[in-house]
Amino acid sequence: MMMIGRNCGRLAVAGQRLFTTAALRGVSSRAAQLNSQLLAGLVRSTMTVSWARAPANRLRNESTLALVDRANHPHRPDEKVAEEAGLAGAGGEEKGIVSYWGISPVKVTKEDGTEWKWNSFRPWETYKADPSIDLKKHHAPLTFLDKLAYWTVKAIRYPTDIFFQRRYGCRAMMLETVAAVPGMVGGMLLHCKSLHRFGHSGGWIKALLEEAENERMHLMSFMEVSKPRWYERALVFAVQGVFFNAYFLGYMISPKFAHCVVGYLEEEAIHSYTEFLKEIDNGNIENVPAPAIAIDYWRLPPGSTLRDVVMVVRADEAHHRDVNHFASDIHYQGRVLKVAPAPIGYH
Numbered sequence: 001m002m003m004i005g006r007n008c009g010r011l012a013v014a015g016q017r018l019f020t021t022a023a024l025r026g027v028s029s030r031a032a033q034l035n036s037q038l039l040a041g042l043v044r045s046t047m048t049v050s051w052a053r054a055p056a057n058r059l060r061n062e063s064t065l066a067l068v069d070r071a072n073h074p075h076r077p078d079e080k081v082a083e084e085a086g087l088a089g090a091g092g093e094e095k096g097i098v099s100y101w102g103i104s105p106v107k108v109t110k111e112d113g114t115e116w117k118w119n120s121f122r123p124w125e126t127y128k129a130d131p132s133i134d135l136k137k138h139h140a141p142l143t144f145l146d147k148l149a150y151w152t153v154k155a156i157r158y159p160t161d162i163f164f165q166r167r168y169g170c171r172a173m174m175l176e177t178v179a180a181v182p183g184m185v186g187g188m189l190l191h192c193k194s195l196h197r198f199g200h201s202g203g204w205i206k207a208l209l210e211e212a213e214n215e216r217m218h219l220m221s222f223m224e225v226s227k228p229r230w231y232e233r234a235l236v237f238a239v240q241g242v243f244f245n246a247y248f249l250g251y252m253i254s255p256k257f258a259h260c261v262v263g264y265l266e267e268e269a270i271h272s273y274t275e276f277l278k279e280i281d282n283g284n285i286e287n288v289p290a291p292a293i294a295i296d297y298w299r300l301p302p303g304s305t306l307r308d309v310v311m312v313v314r315a316d317e318a319h320h321r322d323v324n325h326f327a328s329d330i331h332y333q334g335r336v337l338k339v340a341p342a343p344i345g346y347h
C-alpha cells in the first residue's frame with residue numbers, strides 16, 4: 001500500500017511538471033502570435049494552478065516559469081546565489097541550466113559559525129564512534145558455510161599480508177576500497193528484492209547502504225594521509241571488478257554466506273587496525289594530525305591525531321562485524337532479514 005501511495009504521489013508530481021512545462025512551451029511558441037494582454041493572462045493562470053496544486057514543488061515551478069521572461073530579466077536572484085557560490089561555471093549556458101532547474105546551493109555552517117566544507121555529508125549525519133565496543137568478539141565457525149567463509153577470508157589475508165607487509169596506512173586505504181563494496185551490493189540487491197516482491201526490507205537496505213557510506217568515509221579520511229601509487233590504483237580497479245561481481249553472485253546464491261564472509265573480513269580489519277595502532281605507538285608510523293574531514297565526520301575534538309582516527313575506524317569495523325554476523329545468523333535460523341529490524345544508525 002505504501003508503495004502504491006508513493007508511486008501515485010510521484011506520478012502526480014510528474015504529471016504536474018509535464019503540465020506546467022508543456023503549458024509554458026505552448027505559451028512560448030505562440031507568444032509571437034498572441035497579444036501581450038492574452039500572454040500575461042495565460043501565464044498568470046498557469047502560475048495559479050501550479051502553486052495551488054503543488055506548493056511543495058513551488059521552487060521548481062517558479063524557476064521554470066522564470067524562463068518565459070528570461071529576456072526581460074537575464075540575471076535572476078537565484079542565479080546570483082549560484083554565481084557567488086562559484087557553481088555556475090564560466091559559460092553563460094551553464095548559468096542558465098542552474099537557474100532553469102531552480103537548484104541553488106545551500107550554505108551550511110558549523111555550530112561555531114564557520115563554513116561546513118563537505119558536500120557529501122552534513123553536520124546532522126555525523127556521529128560519535130563507540131570505542132567501548134568489544135573488539136575481541138569472534139564468531140566461532142561451526143557449520144560448513146561458516147568454515148568456508150572463515151577460510152576464504154583467511155586465504156584472502158595471506159597475499160594481502162605479503163603485498164603490504166607493515167605498511168598499515170597504505171593497507172588501510174587500499175582495503176577500504178574493497179570494504180565499501182559489500183554494503184552497496186547487498187543494499188542494492190535488497191532494494192531490487194523489495195521492488196519485485198512488493199515488500200518492505202525491514203530497514204536493511206538503509207542499514208547496508210549506511211555501512212557502505214561509512215566505509216567510503218574511512219577511505220576519504222585515509223587518502224588524506226596516504227597517497228596511492230599508480231600501480232596501487234590499477235590494483236584497486238582490478239580487484240574491485242572481480243570482488244564486486246563475486247560478491248554480487250555470492251549474495252544472490254547465499255546471503256547467509258555473503259554476510260558471514262563480511263563478518264570475518266571485519267574481524268580481520270579489527271586485527272589490522274590494532275596492528276596499525278601498535279605501529280603508531282612504536283613510532284614506526286608518524287602520528288600526524290587527523291584530517292579535517294575525519295574531525296568533522298566523527299566529531300573529534302580539535303587537535304586529534306591519526307591515532308584517534310584509527311581508534312574510531314576500528315570501532316566502526318567492530319560494529320560492521322556485529323551487523324554482518326547478525327544478518328548471517330538471521331539467515332542461519334531460516335528467516336529473512338526483514339523479520340528482524342535492521343540496526344539503522346548503528347555504525
Ligand SMILES: [Fe+2]
Pocket residue numbers: 176179214215218313317
Ligand atoms: Fe572500514
Ligand SMILES: [Fe+2]
Pocket residue numbers: 179215266269316317320321
Ligand atoms: Fe567495516
